[in-house]
Amino acid sequence: xxxxxxxxxxxxxxxxxxxxxxxxxxxxxxxxxxxxxxxxxxxxxxxxxxxxxxxxxxxxxxxxxxxxxxxxxxxxxxxxxxxxxxxxxxxxxxxxxxxxxxxxxxxxxxxxxxxxxxxxxxxxxxxxxxxxxxxxxxxxxxxxxxxxxxxxxxxxxxxxxxxxxxxxxxxxxxxxxxxxxxxxxxxxxxxxxxxxxxxxxxxxxxxxxxxxxxxxxxxxxxxxxxxxxxxxxxxxxxxxxxxxxxxxxxxxxxxxxxxxxxxxxxxxxxxxxxxxxxxxxxxxxxxxxxxxxxxx
Amino acid sequence: xxxxxxxxxxxxxxxxxxxxxxxxxxxxxxxxxxxxxxxxxxxxxxxxxxxxxxxxxxxxxxxxxxxxxxxxxxxxxxxxxxxxxxxxxxxxxxxxxxxxxxxxxxxxxxxxxxxxxxxxxxxxxxxxxxxxxxxxxxxxxxxxxxxxxxxxxxxxxxxxxxxxxxxxxxxxxxxxxxxxxxxxxxxxxxxxxxxxxxxxxxxxxxxxxxxxxxxxxxxxxxxxxxxxxxxxxxxxxxxxxxxxxxxxxxxxxxxxxxxxxxxxxxxxxxxxxxxxxxxxxxxxxx
Numbered sequence: 339x340x341x342x343x344x345x346x347x348x349x350x351x352x353x354x355x356x357x358x359x360x361x362x363x364x365x366x367x368x369x370x371x372x373x374x375x376x377x378x379x380x381x382x383x384x385x386x387x388x389x390x391x392x393x394x395x396x397x398x399x400x401x402x403x404x405x406x407x408x409x410x411x412x413x414x415x416x417x418x419x420x421x422x423x424x425x426x427x428x429x430x431x432x433x434x435x436x437x438x439x440x441x442x443x444x445x446x447x448x449x450x451x452x453x454x455x456x457x458x459x460x461x462x463x464x465x466x467x468x469x470x471x472x473x474x475x476x477x478x479x480x481x482x483x484x485x486x487x488x489x490x491x492x493x494x495x496x497x498x499x500x501x502x503x504x505x506x507x508x509x510x511x512x513x514x515x516x517x518x519x520x521x522x523x524x525x526x527x528x529x530x531x532x533x534x535x536x537x538x539x540x541x542x543x544x545x546x547x548x549x550x551x552x553x554x555x556x557x558x559x560x561x562x563x564x565x566x567x568x569x570x571x572x573x574x575x576x577x578x579x580x581x582x583x584x585x586x587x588x589x590x591x592x593x594x595x596x597x598x599x600x601x602x603x604x605x606x607x608x609x610x611x612x613x614x615x616x617x618x619x620x621x622x623x624x625x626x627x628x629x630x631x632x633x634x
Numbered sequence: 635x636x637x638x639x640x641x642x643x644x645x646x647x648x649x650x651x652x653x654x655x656x657x658x659x660x661x662x663x664x665x666x667x668x669x670x671x672x673x674x675x676x677x678x679x680x681x682x683x684x685x686x687x688x689x690x691x692x693x694x695x696x697x698x699x700x701x702x703x704x705x706x707x708x709x710x711x712x713x714x715x716x717x718x719x720x721x722x723x724x725x726x727x728x729x730x731x732x733x734x735x736x737x738x739x740x741x742x743x744x745x746x747x748x749x750x751x752x753x754x755x756x757x758x759x760x761x762x763x764x765x766x767x768x769x770x771x772x773x774x775x776x777x778x779x780x781x782x783x784x785x786x787x788x789x790x791x792x793x794x795x796x797x798x799x800x801x802x803x804x805x806x807x808x809x810x811x812x813x814x815x816x817x818x819x820x821x822x823x824x825x826x827x828x829x830x831x832x833x834x835x836x837x838x839x840x841x842x843x844x845x846x847x848x849x850x851x852x853x854x855x856x857x858x859x860x861x862x863x864x865x866x867x868x869x870x871x872x873x874x875x876x877x878x879x880x881x882x883x884x885x886x887x888x889x890x891x892x893x894x895x896x897x898x899x900x901x902x903x904x905x906x907x908x909x910x911x912x913x914x915x916x917x918x919x920x
Contacts, residue, residue: 346815353728356721357739360791361746363784367757370764423656430653443661449905450664452838453898454845456872460879460894461667464674496663503660529646550752557754559848560876584756584848591763591852608760612753619752623745 368612375606378599387606393570400603402610404572408487408580411573412562413555415491420498421548425537428506433532444507451500459564462493467565470577480577485567488576493565494555502551509543510536542629549622553615559584583607668898675895678888684896688858693878695885700893703874705860707897709775710870711844714782718839721783722790723832727820729791730798731806744795751788756848758785763852776864778854785849786839793838797831798824830915837908841901847872871897 378387378400390401431440470492471484513536521531537544567579568589587604682699689698725743733740762781771777801824809819825832847870855867856877871893878890 342815342818346817349724349727349817349820350732353724353732356724357728357733357743360725360743360750360787364746364749367753367761370761371757374764423659426649426653426656427660430650430657434650434653435657443657445909446661446664449902450667452841452845452901452905453667454847454872454901456845456847456875457671457894457898458667460674460875460891461670463879464670465666496667499660499664527642527646529649530642533649553752557752557756559754559756560872564876564879584754587756587760588848588851605760605764608757612757615752615754615757616749619749623748 368609371605371609371612375602375609378602378606381599388610391572395597395600395603398599400599400606402583402607404570405581405583405586405607406610407572408566409556409582409584411487411580412490412494412566412582413552415487415576416494416498416555417548417552419491419495420502420551424499424502424506425544428503428510429532429536432507432510433528433536440507444504447500447503451504455497455558455561456564458493458497459561462489462561462565466492475577478577480575482577483567483579485565485579486577487566487573487580490562490566490580490582491576493561494558497558497561498551498555501554502547505547505550506544509540509547512543513539542625546622546625546629549618549625553618553622556618557584557611557615559588563588583611587611671891671894671898674888674891675898678892679895680892683889683892687860692858693881693886695883700871700874700889700896702858702860702869703871703893704896706775706854706857706869707844707871707900709861709868710778710782710850710854711840713775713779714786714843715836715840717779717783718786718790718843719836722787722794722835723825725791726794726798727825729795731816731820731824735799744792747788747791750784751792754848755785755846756851759849759852762849766853772865773853773855773867774865775854775861775868778850778868778870779864781849781853782843782846785846786843789842790835790839793835794828794832797828797835801827830911833911834908837904837911841904844904845872845897845901847876871900 381398382400387400387402388406389403390399391403392399392401393404431443466489467484469484470486470489471482474488475482475484475486517535517539518531521535522528526534562582563585566582566585568581568585569579570581571578573580587607590600590604680699682697684699684704685701686697686699687702688700689696692698729735729740729743733743758781762777762784765780766773766777805823805827806819809823810816814822850870851873854870854873856869856873857867858869859866861868875890875893875897878886878893881887881890
């Protein structure tokens with residue numbers, strides 16, 4: 339047989355093998371984490387692990403509830419801050435602003451999406467922490483060190499902004515121009531067009547973007563770890579410290595082999611993160627798939 | 635009737651004002667971050683910082699610099715990018731040429747890659763740690779590179795994939811009709827046509843690998859030396875920043891700001907390079 343065809347056959351097999359490895363990698367990560375967290379799942383029931391607040395690894399008590407609640411508090415508050423701002427700003431850039439402004443802002447957003455999270459963390463420590471400690475918390479009548487849920491949410495919000503803005507601008511730009519023109523020609527104001535036609539048309543895309551923003555926020559480690567205080571408790575208000583799951587894993591990797599079952603507990607924390615994020619990503623993919631089907 | 639019209643106008647004015655406020659807030663916030671890093675970093679940056687390894691008592695305010703972290707980060711970034719490139723190019727070729735762009739298998743692999751993209755780096759770090767334990771390797775340059783490769787592989791593949799998808803089908807067909815095998819078509823025509831996109835995706839992966847802290851925390855270790863072989867532990871800029879920022883000494887914290895500035899400059903240079911390449915490519919294709 340011809341050498342050229344042999345090379346082609348080999349390349350086909352080899353590249354197919356690598357591609358299958360990508361799918362296998364996803365399964366392997368899940369299996370690896372389950373395998374490593376198996377010892378702790380054998381000793382404690384799943385409901386005890388997920389819904390107990392008692393965390394004392396030395397005594398063999400592993401309750402993840404305070405970490406889970408911290409994680410969700412920070413994620414939800416950061417999205418509550420970032421989402422309205424992103425939606426309004428993306429709408430302004432696509433619908434109202436001159437093209438030249440979009441051309442300046444878009445590269446800036448992309449550059450900032452690439453800035454490492456440790457940089458955002460430093461900014462949080464330098465700017466947000468003192469601001470919350472000295473101005474915002476006293477204003478509401480609380481005393482805090484500044485390392486609290488609100489600080490974590492603010493830093494996370496500004497980290498999610500470039501990612502969400504980029505996707506939202508794409509979603510809004512996909513609305514056909516005919517739809518805008520016909521709405522305006524019926525006598526609607528510009529704002530009515532945005533509110534009743536553009537946003538409604540984009541609703542699934544906006545939802546998918548938000549879910550992606552949530553899954554990015556849940557997994558963020560270093561920046562949040564630096565500003566959130568890392569105290570094991572269920573935060574009662576925004577000015578108390580929290581301890582989200584990624585921070586738990588990152589902070590304790592050093593001593594995890596010295597305490598029995600501690601490594602299994604940390605791997606279980608990673609498993610929880612993986613499960614939550616895969617769930618959100620699948621939800622987002624499902625919504626987007628339904629949208630593309632309904633359009634074509 | 636007149637009142638209703640007035641209200642409509644007022645509502646519109648209000649929300650347009652809000653939109654402008656949101657945009658200004660975002661731009662101000664993002665520029666404020668860069669400004670803070672510059673403002674805090676520049677006074678602490680010196681030639682000693684970027685040209686020397688840490689000396690005795692460095693973390694208590696002793697002499698030396700962060701050359702270990704700069705070299706470590708560059709080694710980790712380069713290693714994982716090269717490994718990622720070697721893996722991602724065959725995958726992209728398979729997705730677009732052998733499997734057929736929209737075949738069921740290709741869609742499945744793309745979905746898996748999108749899922750991998752969403753997995754946070756701390757989970758990759760934990761997974762890398764499991765592999766290390768299973769294979770009996772210590773925290774090292776090799777383990778760090780492998781973990782980072784897994785992290786940036788989805789980014790690189792999907793980035794290249796989006797570019798190759800836009801190459802017209804006629805080019806595929808005319809190449810094949812001249813008697814080329816699919817492999818020859820892929821390497822000599824399609825990859826060459828998509829080269830700027832491939833470079834951009836690679837730079838994106840490099841930037842991500844160099845800036846990531848959570849994945850290398852478990853796997854790469856930390857050291858004051860520049861690694862000599864693959865099995866040595868290696869320092870990285872993000873971890874160096876993170877450790878120094880927690881110090882009670884003012885001078886050590888100052889070094890963290892300077893290290894942050896160095897990292898930011900590296901990221902900005904990568905970003906501008908990829909932008910330059912994209913812009914040049916768009917000029918030629920028109």
